[in-house]
Amino acid sequence: MFISGQPPASGMPEISSRYDGLGVGFAPYLQPPGPEVVRWTVGEPGFDAPTEVIEATIKGLEDGNTKYTRGAGSMELCQAVSDYLARHHGIDVGMDDVVITPGAKQALLYSFMIATMPGDEAILLAPSWASYEPMLSLIGAVPVNVPVRKDNFHPDIDAIAAAVTERTRMILINSPCNPTGAVFTPDEMQAIVDIAIEHDLWIVSDEIYARLVWTDYPHTSPSTLSGGKERTLIVNGWSKSWAMTGMRLGFLAGPPDAMRAAVKTQANSASHVPTFMMHAAAVALDCDDSVEEFNREYLKRRDIMIGGLEEMSGLRVIEPEGAFYVFVDVTGTGMSDIEFADGALEAGVQLIPTSLITGGEGFVRISYATDEEAIHEGLRRLRAWLVD
C-alpha cells in the first residue's frame, strides 16, 4: 500500500516509458575483454591526437579559458569550421550557421529534433550506425529502415522513394558509412536530394568519415548539390580524422533558421563545449599532415585486413570504399553472425555481429582502426580457428 509522502516499496519512482526497450548500440560487444583478446571492435583511431592539439588544449587551460562563453562556439572556431568545409568539401556555410556540439552524436540529436515531431518518420538506410534508431526513438520519431543494395551497400534510390509517406520528414545518410564502408557517388547523392526536394524533406548528412575516402570520386555532401543546401543538416566532428574521440567535439551546420533552432537546443541543454577546447579544435582543422599520415596508415591496415580475410573460405568481403570498417558476410561459414562472433571471441578476437542492427543479419563489422600488430595477430587466430 502506498502511504502518502513515502516512496513505493522499490524506493524509486517509475522511469518514463521512453526508455522501454531502448537499445544502446553495439555496447554489449564493446566491453573490453581480457588483455589477451585482440579487439577489432572499437570505432576509434589507434593514434593519439595531434601534438599541436594537445598543446593548444593545455594552453587554453593555462590562459584561463574556463568560463561560460558563446553558445554556438567561439567566433574563431565557427569561422575555422566554415573555412574548413569550403576548403575540403566545397561546402558553403557562413560562420553564423555553424554550431559546435559535444560530439557529432549531440549534433545528430539536435538535427533529429529540428527535423521531426513525435510520430514523424525518419528514413534510415539499413544497415546503419547502431545509435541512430535508439536516438530517434528517444525523441518519439519513427525510424523507417530502407535496405541498401546487397551487391555494394549503395542506396537503392527506388526503394527510398517508395518508403516516403505523409509522415516522412527526413532522410538520414552516412557516407562514408559505418558499418558498411560504402561511399555514395555524386549521382546517388543528387538522386536522394531530388527525392527530398519532391517531398519537402530534410536530409541529415552524417559526414564524420568524410576525410576517410578510398574511392577515385570524392566525398560529396548533399548540401553542395542542386537544391541541397536549403534542406541539408551537416553533421561532422573531430573524433575520427583527428583521433579526438574523448575530447567530445562535433558540429552541426546548415540553413540559418535550422541553426537558430540548434542554438536554442544547445542553450537549453549543454550550453556549449568546454571553452578551453575551442582554440584547440580550430588548430586541429589545420593539422592536414596528421590527417594524411593517419589515412596512409589506415589504407595500409585496410589492405592487410582485406587480404587476410579474403584468404579464408566462407567469408565474403566487399571492398570498403571509406571509413575504417570491413563489413564481412559470414553466412558462407554456415554460422550465424552471433555464432561467428562468439567463436571468434573464443579464438581470441573480438568483433561485432551486426544482427544487433536492422539489416545487418549474417554480417560482422570489423574495425581496422586498431594497430597493425593486432590485425596480424587477429588474422593468425581466425586462420587457426577457421582454416587449420
Ligand SMILES: Cc1ncc(COP(=O)(O)O)c(C=O)c1O
Ligand atoms: C556514423 C557515426 N556518426 C557519429 C559518431 C559519433 O561521433 P562523436 O564521437 O563525434 O560523437 C560515430 C562514432 O562512432 C559514427 O560512427
